[in-house]
Every structure is written in C-alpha cells, then in structure tokens.
Amino acid sequence: MPLKNNQKKHLRGLSHDLHPVVMVADKGLSENVLAEVEQALEHHELIKVKLRGERETRNAWIDQLVSSTGAELVHRIGQVVCLYRRHPEKPVIQLPK
Template sequence: MNLSNKQKQYLKGLAHPLKPVVMLGNNGLTEGVVAEIDSALEHHELIKVKVPEEDKELRNAVHQTIASETGSFIVQTIGKTLILYRPAQEPDIKLPR
C-alpha cells in the first residue's frame, strides 16, 4: 500500500500540532530507539521523530532505515523532523480515498 497525495495531505494536517514523540540521541539509531518508535506507532499511528543529524544525506538514510525497520510510511520530512504513519490493527485514523 502506498499513500496517495490526498492521504498525505490529510495526515500532514493531523500531524501539524503534534510534538516529536521520539528524539534520537548521541548514540544515533539503536535497536532501543527503533523499538520505541515501533511502540509509539502502535499506540498513536501518526508520530513525529526528531533526527538531530547535520548531514542531510545521512539524515535521509536514517529516515529510510526507520521507515523500513518499523514498516511505516514517511508522510513528510521537515528539516530534522520526520512524520511517520503506520495503520494500527484497529485504525483510529480514517484515511480519505
């Protein structure tokens, strides 16, 4: 499943008031951080993650790794903030068609 532009726009609107739930520290992307992101996605479906990496290409690689490890979709990246979406078993968020 891929997200359409309309669905991404809808999710961006929902994510706007959210604060980052997970922030990567000095150790970078560890198994514990991935598990925390996975848990947050399970509870919230839509989250923001702060990746304080200065190198843009490395930051994008971290974003892609997070998405693939958690099975989530990248809705948007704004600077160092990543917005992720993964539908829950019983989704609370109803996506437009």
C-alpha cells in the same frame, strides 16, 4: 500499501499539532530507539520523530526507520520527520479514499 497524495495531505494536516515523541541524536538508531518508534506507531499511528544529525545521516536514518518499521513517510521538514502506520486491528485515523 503506499499512501495517495490526498491521504498524505490529510495526515500532514493532522500532524501539525503533534510534538516529536522520539528523538534520535548522537548514538543513532539503536535497538531501544527503534523499539520506542515501534511502540509509538502501535499506539498513535501518526508520530513525529526528531533527528539530530547531518543531512546525509538524517536521510540514512529516515530510510532505516521506514524500512524497519513498515511505516509510510508522510513528510519531513528539517530535522523532523512524520511517520504513519495503520494499526492492523483498531485503526484510529480514518483516511480519505
């Protein structure tokens, strides 16, 4: 389910104080990095990921992260991307309608 604009705005506000929990660098999106992102989304729902690479490479990584994890792209600023995926059983973050 895609996020509405007011929901993205709410999540952006919540993400200000977060620090990146996963960093993608020279070796790209390996299976281990994707597993870490999956685990972080499962535990936190809202995470930041730092992407160290050229702009085109970062865009490809973002597309791959969103498609492989089923997360929603909340926003991206420079080398940091914020992702959200609601926990199926015990949601922590309450989104506005």
